[in-house]
Amino acid sequence: MKKILILIIFASTLLSLNACKKFSEGETNDEELITTLQLNFTIPGSSSTQSFKFEDLDGPGGNAPVIEPIVLAAGTTYDVSLEVWNKAANPPENITTEIEEENASHRFYYSPSVGSNIVVSNLNNDDNAVPLGTTSTWQVGTASTGNISITLRHYPGTPPDKQISDPVNSPKSGTDIEVTFNYTIQ
Amino acid sequence: MKALLFALLLLISYTGFSQQCNITLQGHIEDPDTREMLSAATVLILELNKQVTTDARGNFEFKDLCPGNYSLQISHTGCKTIIEKISLTKSRHIDVDMPHEKNTLTEVTISSNKGNKNTGTKKELSGKELEKTKGQSLAEVLSRLNGVTLLQTGSTVSKPVIHGLHGSRILTINNDVRQEGQQWGNEHAPEIDPFIAGKLEVIKGVDELKYGSDAIGGVILVEPRPLLNHAGYRAEINTGYFTNNRQWIASAMYEAQPEKLHEFSFRIQGTYKRGANARTAHYRLNNTGSEEKNFSLAAGWKKHSFATELFYSFFDTRLGIFEGAHIGNRTYFDSAIANNRPDPVFTGENTYQIGRPYQKVQHHLLKSKTSYKSGKNKFALQLSLQKNYREEFDIVRNSNNYKPQHNLAITTLSQELSWEHKQNAQLTHLIAANTMQQDNRYAGRYFIPAYRAYYFGGYYIGKYSKNKWELQAGARYDNKNIYTNRILQSGEVFDEYGFNFSTFATSANASFKIMQGLKTNINIGLSSRAPQANELLSNGIHHGTSTFEVGNIHLKTEKAVNINWGAAWNIASGKLSAELNLYRNQIDNFIYQQPIANEPVQTISGIYLLNIYQQNNVRLQGIDFSATWWPFEKLDWQLNYSMLRAKNIDSSDWLIRMPADRIGNMLSYHFKDEKKWNGSYITFEYNYVFKQTRTPDETFVKHDYKAAPNAYGLINVDAGTTIQIQNVPVSISLGIRNLLNKAYRDYLNSMRYFADETGRNFQLRIKIPFQSKQIKE
Numbered sequence: 001m002k003k004i005l006i007l008i009i010f011a012s013t014l015l016s017l018n019a020c021k022k023f024s025e026g027e028t029n030d031e032e033l034i035t036t037l038q039l040n041f042t043i044p045g046s047s048s049t050q051s052f053k054f055e056d057l058d059g060p061g062g063n064a065p066v067i068e069p070i071v072l073a074a075g076t077t078y079d080v081s082l083e084v085w086n087k088a089a090n091p092p093e094n095i096t097t098e099i100e101e102e103n104a105s106h107r108f109y110y111s112p113s114v115g116s117n118i119v120v121s122n123l124n125n126d127d128n129a130v131p132l133g134t135t136s137t138w139q140v141g142t143a144s145t146g147n148i149s150i151t152l153r154h155y156p157g158t159p160p161d162k163q164i165s166d167p168v169n170s171p172k173s174g175t176d177i178e179v180t181f182n183y184t185i186q
Numbered sequence: 187m188k189a190l191l192f193a194l195l196l197l198i199s200y201t202g203f204s205q206q207c208n209i210t211l212q213g214h215i216e217d218p219d220t221r222e223m224l225s226a227a228t229v230l231i232l233e234l235n236k237q238v239t240t241d242a243r244g245n246f247e248f249k250d251l252c253p254g255n256y257s258l259q260i261s262h263t264g265c266k267t268i269i270e271k272i273s274l275t276k277s278r279h280i281d282v283d284m285p286h287e288k289n290t291l292t293e294v295t296i297s298s299n300k301g302n303k304n305t306g307t308k309k310e311l312s313g314k315e316l317e318k319t320k321g322q323s324l325a326e327v328l329s330r331l332n333g334v335t336l337l338q339t340g341s342t343v344s345k346p347v348i349h350g351l352h353g354s355r356i357l358t359i360n361n362d363v364r365q366e367g368q369q370w371g372n373e374h375a376p377e378i379d380p381f382i383a384g385k386l387e388v389i390k391g392v393d394e395l396k397y398g399s400d401a402i403g404g405v406i407l408v409e410p411r412p413l414l415n416h417a418g419y420r421a422e423i424n425t426g427y428f429t430n431n432r433q434w435i436a437s438a439m440y441e442a443q444p445e446k447l448h449e450f451s452f453r454i455q456g457t458y459k460r461g462a463n464a465r466t467a468h469y470r471l472n473n474t475g476s477e478e479k480n481f482s483l484a485a486g487w488k489k490h491s492f493a494t495e496l497f498y499s500f501f502d503t504r505l506g507i508f509e510g511a512h513i514g515n516r517t518y519f520d521s522a523i524a525n526n527r528p529d530p531v532f533t534g535e536n537t538y539q540i541g542r543p544y545q546k547v548q549h550h551l552l553k554s555k556t557s558y559k560s561g562k563n564k565f566a567l568q569l570s571l572q573k574n575y576r577e578e579f580d581i582v583r584n585s586n587n588y589k590p591q592h593n594l595a596i597t598t599l600s601q602e603l604s605w606e607h608k609q610n611a612q613l614t615h616l617i618a619a620n621t622m623q624q625d626n627r628y629a630g631r632y633f634i635p636a637y638r639a640y641y642f643g644g645y646y647i648g649k650y651s652k653n654k655w656e657l658q659a660g661a662r663y664d665n666k667n668i669y670t671n672r673i674l675q676s677g678e679v680f681d682e683y684g685f686n687f688s689t690f691a692t693s694a695n696a697s698f699k700i701m702q703g704l705k706t707n708i709n710i711g712l713s714s715r716a717p718q719a720n721e722l723l724s725n726g727i728h729h730g731t732s733t734f735e736v737g738n739i740h741l742k743t744e745k746a747v748n749i750n751w752g753a754a755w756n757i758a759s760g761k762l763s764a765e766l767n768l769y770r771n772q773i774d775n776f777i778y779q780q781p782i783a784n785e786p787v788q789t790i791s792g793i794y795l796l797n798i799y800q801q802n803n804v805r806l807q808g809i810d811f812s813a814t815w816w817p818f819e820k821l822d823w824q825l826n827y828s829m830l831r832a833k834n835i836d837s838s839d840w841l842i843r844m845p846a847d848r849i850g851n852m853l854s855y856h857f858k859d860e861k862k863w864n865g866s867y868i869t870f871e872y873n874y875v876f877k878q879t880r881t882p883d884e885t886f887v888k889h890d891y892k893a894a895p896n897a898y899g900l901i902n903v904d905a906g907t908t909i910q911i912q913n914v915p916v917s918i919s920l921g922i923r924n925l926l927n928k929a930y931r932d933y934l935n936s937m938r939y940f941a942d943e944t945g946r947n948f949q950l951r952i953k954i955p956f957q958s959k960q961i962k963e
Contacts, residue, residue: 030630030631032582034791037790056790060787060790106583156509178515178792
């Protein structure tokens with residue numbers, strides 16, 4: 001009889017140990033969630049900034065994301081910086097700083113549509129002199145319309161083995177952000 | 187004490203005659219009713235503690251015995267253990283009739299057109315067949331049964347499929363308890379250690395009603411061996427090594443009944459398993475390692491008509507997910523599946539290390555069962571508690587993040603009270619009521635909501651047998667209440683739904699012995715399954731297929747009418763036996779996922795294909811056939827064939843992801859027993875799986891991402907023997923899976939979009955049993 005008791009005590013201790021793993025029911029806290037990609041355009045020497053964003057506050061599914069069309073002035077060169085946010089977190093989480101901290105394992109790619117009047121260059125580099133792309137320079141040509149895709153790739157490997165020659169679809173990296181903005185040059 | 191003296195006396199007589207100890211005792215065991223030759227029956231000479239098992243034809247042999255009087259204890263699953271007294275003066279042959287127990291409802295045993303107990307259709311795996319599979323997952327072990335196939339996600343995650351159905355349409359019963367884990371997902375394997383099982387069974391028919399009204403596809407029973415019913419101890423050590431993924435296993439079991447406390451019996455059992463990355467024919471897949479730690483405790487108390495048993499098991503696993511299959515959005519999915527082999531970035535590492543993405547799953551089961559017999563009545567109370575934790579670790583942006591991105595915890599309590607009444611020799615009734623409470627929580631990425639569910643139900647089963655007839659019938663009612671909610675970070679209630687489902691099931695079975703050796707069985711059943719929480723309320727990205735899954739709160743209950751007809755035939759000479767089973771399962775409101783090609787889901791990480799849940803009427807029908815032929819004493823050839831046709835009746839189109847037809851061939855040669863070597867065998871297996879040509883029409887609607895893979899045939903070889911090492915019968919076996927190292931893909935493995943199946947695998951297994959000398963009658 002004693003042995004049964006010992007077994008019962010043993011089993012219930014195991015179960016109660018596990019009960020420590022508690023979390024409240026139905027808590028959505030996707031810390032990997034990205035809600036917002038914002039582009040800030042400044043003309044060098046000027047202090048005014050124009051911003052356009054892709055925003056999906058409730059995350060994937062649910063309400064459709066808001067994609068603001070980019071409107072730029074013809075024949076202008078802009079300094080562009082990116083901001084990445086999780087605005088579903090409270091307070092909102094600035095993911096840009098996280099990306100900059102781990103710059104050797106992140107990379108932004110800019111792909112204007114075929115025949116586009118936009119040339120993106122001068123991407124900032126990571127610590128290993130490989131493009132990171134949180135800042136860039138956009139040279140805008142004559143009035144036209146088109147679209148531009150912006151992709152954030154993330155290298156999960158240790159070390160990340162990020163190379164200048166890596167294409168946007170490199171199997172070494174995975175997609176965190178892939179959005180397409182429509183633009184109008186006027 | 188008397189028995190001990192008796193044994194001592196025998197021991198003395200044994201030594202006295204030792205000069206003429208060259209007598210051979212041969213025997214044959216069969217069921218007198220069906221003439222079924224009983225294989226894997228154990229025959230134990232109590233006085234000598236010498237044990238052998240019968241071969242496939244029910245024969246056994248003891249060599250080098252001394253003259254004297256012996257007691258043979260003969261046991262076989264489903265039969266009452268019998269003791270035969272024999273007297274030996276010279277070599278002789280005996281025939282033993284071993285009738286199967288009839289009409290015992292309480293023992294979870296099922297029977298069949300095979301001639302076991304009074305039930306419906308049953309397929310079982312035990313003894314040597316089960317031992318050949320040690321080290322494999324539960325689903326892989328079950329797939330050795332004709333009609334059972336695998337639904338896989340890579341080499342580490344596999345789920346059993348019975349006659350085309352899987353997931354929540356199959357109930358898995360672990361030691362009498364309905365397994366309540368995360369069985370709804372395709373990449374969620376059953377959380378059970380196969381080493382616990384002494385026997386694995388797949389049943390269809392009236393006995394399904396004991397476990398639920400929703401067993402549309404059937405019931406899988408995982409049954410531990412009964413606890414020791416005599417004083418002494420038994421222990422067993424199992425080890426194994428698989429070369430393909432350098433997997434090694436160690437499992438140990440110890441059971442005992444104290445000499446001074448015959449009412450008490452217990453068992454401790456544990457398993458550790460670890461595998462490195464698996465290799466296909468041409469390349470090794472990164473991050474496909476796994477690690478498993480399991481243990482269980484069982485204790486029983488039996489006195490007169492009172493019996494109680496306590497069981498606890500713990501299952502813990504960590505499984506790597508092949509990174510090349512963990513694709514983001516559509517753009518990259520399409521290009522990844524267009525390749526014939528994965529990019530070199532995802533192949534070639536040979537390591538035990540598991541990185542992201544991976545899963546970590548734990549399952550606890552605590553069960554108590556108490557029964558009391560009084561005359562013709564037997565009452566039983568069963569209580570159980572299950573806790574299931576699942577953590578999914580995705581690839582994350584921040585390398586300092588060690589948290590899981592998806593975290594689920596399910597707690598299930600269940601209670602059942604049953605009353606069995608034996609009215610007379612022919613008729614038995616079983617009536618039971620049960621309740622169950624379930625709580626599901628999650629943290630992290632949303633996929634299914636938190637919910638609380640309350641169930642209650644009851645069933646009746648009656649069994650009647652007379653002369654050549656065995657009849658059973660039963661009915662069951664279940665009621666299920668689900669309360670769900672999904673709360674956003676701010677604490678705001680996002681949505682809240684309550685559901686109530688009533689389900690009803692009924693089943694009737696008749697089997698008839700047409701003549702000696704020929705038996706037929708027919709079963710008609712109605713079962714219904716309420717939609718699961720994920721089918722109603724899932725909402726999220728599925729990384730393995732780049733889809734966005736959306737549940738449907740308007741889903742109705744699935745209703746299935748299942749007709750099963752079977753016949754079993756054994757010819758009198760014992761040289762040929764065959765079994766045929768035809769089935770037809772018509773399911774109304776069958777719930778399935780349908781991709782919607784023209785409504786892509788736009789997210790910040792790109793475009794995903796929308797998958798919604800919808801319902802149609804479907805029909806699954808098929809044939810399972812198996813035959814065994816013994817052209818010579820030592821040689822047998824086994825043939826298996828299974829075929830399934832699954833159609834969506836509404837669209838008159840084929841159903842997606844249904845197992846292709848297959849043929850299995852197994853040629854076994856059993857060597858003559860030598861002094862130190864016995865039970866030696868060699869088996870060649872050739873299994874051929876046809877190409878699945880019956881897939882949904884892709885002309886107008888997109889259903890699949892890649893065409894079904896080609897047919898394939900695999901050769902497996904197994905050889906084994908039992909060697910007496912200092913009176914310990916050590917079993918050693920060597921198996922080679924996929925002997926020719928064939929590169930192939932299987933239609934039911936979601937990895938087929940990206941990579942081949944595993945290549946050649948040498949498997950070495952060693953079993954060392956120990957037992958106490960004193961075994962009492």
